[in-house]
Amino acid sequence: MLIKISWRNIWRNRTRSLVIIVALVIGLMGGVFSAAMRFGAEAQQFEDTIEYQISHIQIHNPEFIANPEARFRVEGGFEMADEISKRPEVLVATPRTAFDGMISSASKSTGVRIRGIDQETEALATKTDQLVFEGSFLDDSGRLPGMVIGQDLAQMLNVRLGSRIVLTFQDIYGEVISASFRIEGLFTMNSRSFEESTVFVLASDLNEMIGDPLAVTEIAVVLNDHNKYREAASNLQQTYPSVEVRHWAEISPHLYFVMEILQQGLIWLMGIVILGVSFGVLNTILMSVLERVRELGVLMAVGMKRSWVFGMIVLETTMLSIIGGSIGLTASYLLVSFLNKRGVDMATAGGDGLREYGYASVIHPQLEPIFYLHISIVIIVFAILASLYPAWKAIRLVPAEAVRQE
Amino acid sequence: MKTVIKTTNLSKVYKDSVVPVHALKNVNLEFSQGEFTAIVGPSGSGKTTFLNIIGGLDKPTDGHVIIDGVDIATMKESQLFDFRLRHIGFVFQAYNLIPVLTALENVSFIMLLQKQSKQEMEKRARAMLEQVGLGDKINERPGRLSGGQQQRVAVARALASKPDFVLADEPTANLDTESAFNLLDIMARLNKEENITLIFSTHDQRVIERARRVITLVDGAVDKDEYFERA
Numbered sequence: 001m002l003i004k005i006s007w008r009n010i011w012r013n014r015t016r017s018l019v020i021i022v023a024l025v026i027g028l029m030g031g032v033f034s035a036a037m038r039f040g041a042e043a044q045q046f047e048d049t050i051e052y053q054i055s056h057i058q059i060h061n062p063e064f065i066a067n068p069e070a071r072f073r074v075e076g077g078f079e080m081a082d083e084i085s086k087r088p089e090v091l092v093a094t095p096r097t098a099f100d101g102m103i104s105s106a107s108k109s110t111g112v113r114i115r116g117i118d119q120e121t122e123a124l125a126t127k128t129d130q131l132v133f134e135g136s137f138l139d140d141s142g143r144l145p146g147m148v149i150g151q152d153l154a155q156m157l158n159v160r161l162g163s164r165i166v167l168t169f170q171d172i173y174g175e176v177i178s179a180s181f182r183i184e185g186l187f188t189m190n191s192r193s194f195e196e197s198t199v200f201v202l203a204s205d206l207n208e209m210i211g212d213p214l215a216v217t218e219i220a221v222v223l224n225d226h227n228k229y230r231e232a233a234s235n236l237q238q239t240y241p242s243v244e245v246r247h248w249a250e251i252s253p254h255l256y257f258v259m260e261i262l263q264q265g266l267i268w269l270m271g272i273v274i275l276g277v278s279f280g281v282l283n284t285i286l287m288s289v290l291e292r293v294r295e296l297g298v299l300m301a302v303g304m305k306r307s308w309v310f311g312m313i314v315l316e317t318t319m320l321s322i323i324g325g326s327i328g329l330t331a332s333y334l335l336v337s338f339l340n341k342r343g344v345d346m347a348t349a350g351g352d353g354l355r356e357y358g359y360a361s362v363i364h365p366q367l368e369p370i371f372y373l374h375i376s377i378v379i380i381v382f383a384i385l386a387s388l389y390p391a392w393k394a395i396r397l398v399p400a401e402a403v404r405q406e
Numbered sequence: 407m408k409t410v411i412k413t414t415n416l417s418k419v420y421k422d423s424v425v426p427v428h429a430l431k432n433v434n435l436e437f438s439q440g441e442f443t444a445i446v447g448p449s450g451s452g453k454t455t456f457l458n459i460i461g462g463l464d465k466p467t468d469g470h471v472i473i474d475g476v477d478i479a480t481m482k483e484s485q486l487f488d489f490r491l492r493h494i495g496f497v498f499q500a501y502n503l504i505p506v507l508t509a510l511e512n513v514s515f516i517m518l519l520q521k522q523s524k525q526e527m528e529k530r531a532r533a534m535l536e537q538v539g540l541g542d543k544i545n546e547r548p549g550r551l552s553g554g555q556q557q558r559v560a561v562a563r564a565l566a567s568k569p570d571f572v573l574a575d576e577p578t579a580n581l582d583t584e585s586a587f588n589l590l591d592i593m594a595r596l597n598k599e600e601n602i603t604l605i606f607s608t609h610d611q612r613v614i615e616r617a618r619r620v621i622t623l624v625d626g627a628v629d630k631d632e633y634f635e636r637a
Contacts, residue, residue, distance in 0.1 A: 001518050008506035298502040303491025400463035403498050
């Protein structure tokens with residue numbers, strides 16, 4: 001009966017209840033949409049960074065971290081990569097010959113990270129080959145060794161597919177050498193900085209030039225379960241104490257920070273939205289209590305305990321919030337699902353500049369299902385909090401006086 | 407005849423204003439089972455205060471209210487809620503039904519609070535609505551009933567839970583003559599048939615003429631306590 005009374009009380013003033021429900025729905029949709037946009041953008045950046053740039057774990061010679069040069073190699077790198085690949089938690093480990101150098105065209109020079117790759121394992125570890133939009137990914141055997149560079153870098157150097165280009169770097173003895181390459185492919189991706197600062201060549205070509213055919217300066221490890229990166233890194237460090245094993249959160253603390261606080265930050269954002277709407281709910285219920293003073297007085301006069309009256313008001317508020325919350329969250333879910341498939345093109349709003357920061361210009365809003373659960377809990381908690389004052393006002397009524405109120 | 411309510415030296419002083427107001431002064435009264443009593447007096451004579459105190463809605467400054475052998479003046483508020491629920495029926499001046507419940511649900515409501523079984527509750531509520539002549543209105547909400555019909559639902563509600571006595575605070579004040587007589591007929595019949603003790607506070611001569619006992623309060627004290635033979 002209490003539920004029945006509470007439910008019917010909500011619809012006593014239909015317009016007022018509908019207004020607050022609509023406010024709750026709009027507030028939730030706005031909050032969830034902005035949260036989903038943010039999360040979608042960050043998730044995209046995270047995926048790009050892990051999949052194309054740093055993988056889950058990287059292994060280096062300890063000296064290499066401060067001085068990324070060919071001198072500081074991982075001893076027995078190929079065997080180590082092979083062993084690591086066989087671990088059950090590992091999808092693949094790819095050996096690389098990567099170090100810093102200088103790239104020069106006829107008109108310009110700039111510093112780059114030269115990434116010498118093992119084609120077979122690199123294709124399993126990263127999807128870089130899929131980023132190539134013109135030419136091929138290091139599979140053409142020409143007179144000059146091939147190189148794949150970013151579109152932005154090509155524009156900066158004023159070169160194009162087939163152009164000859166020179167890389168300058170140090171060999172394993174620290175001697176500076178230069179070598180010519182031919183641009184065999186152009187790639188593009190969401191991160192402009194990666195596109196401008198990384199070039200891909202074959203490790204076998206590079207190793208010949210630096211004077212060590214078995215050189216490995218970096219091993220990138222991709223795990224089967226990306227959540228187990230800490231445990232996996234720790235195990236690898238124990239197995240190979242002479243090398244430096246770092247997981248992605250250590251390599252990119254900024255990314256880790258963003259991903260860790262993002263979910264919580266978004267819950268707070270939603271909390272603020274819901275808090276704002278809760279004041280509307282509080283106002284609605286308070287008005288309804290003040291309009292029902294005589295009736296509440298009668299209920300208490302005939303023997304309805306104060307705790308029941310309190311419960312009734314809390315129930316009314318919670319029901320009202322649950323109605324608005326359910327509609328709002330369902331509508332938000334549908335909106336986010338629709339936009340996730342369709343994508344929100346920020347380029348038309350000048351969003352191409354997002355690439356400067358590593359974000360895609362087309363954002364696919366998304367949210368973890370757990371987020372909706374958290375929001376539901378926040379709605380109920382705020383509904384109960386919003387009901388406390390009206391409920392307290394109701395139980396403070398003196399029945400003998402309340403029944404006489406006009 | 408069994409005594410239902412006994413008040414001894416009942417006094418109430420309101421100290422809210424600068425000068426204390428003596429709303430009741432040493433009221434000693436007894437009410438027996440099945441009495442039909444009207445409490446009359448001018449405004450401010452203490453009628454409502456008296457009803458509030460014997461109804462457990464207010465506490466006396468002094469004195470005792472013995473109901474069913476228990477002094478309710480010493481009860482805690484939480485005990486009073488339960489006491490009111492089990493022993494007292496209320497009919498208020500302004501009907502005071504729950505607007506979102508049907509007539510049947512309004513009448514069942516107190517029995518629900520008493521935790522009676524659903525079947526028992528519904529059977530009794532239907533029977534009471536039949537008794538007050540509203541058997542065909544059980545599913546109507548108060549908004550669709552006339553003032554007189556609403557007050558009859560209120561009477562059915564007050565009696566449905568089989569209280570020891572019913573307190574009615576000016577129940578006919580808002581009713582037209584026909585509705586008032588109709589209501590009084592019903593209450594008089596229930597008083598006789600179910601031996602219910604009815605205590606009215608009223609200014610209404612129509613009620614006073616039906617009452618078998620009329621107590622007149624003046625300035626918070628009992629001025630007259632008269633018994634009448636009625637048909």
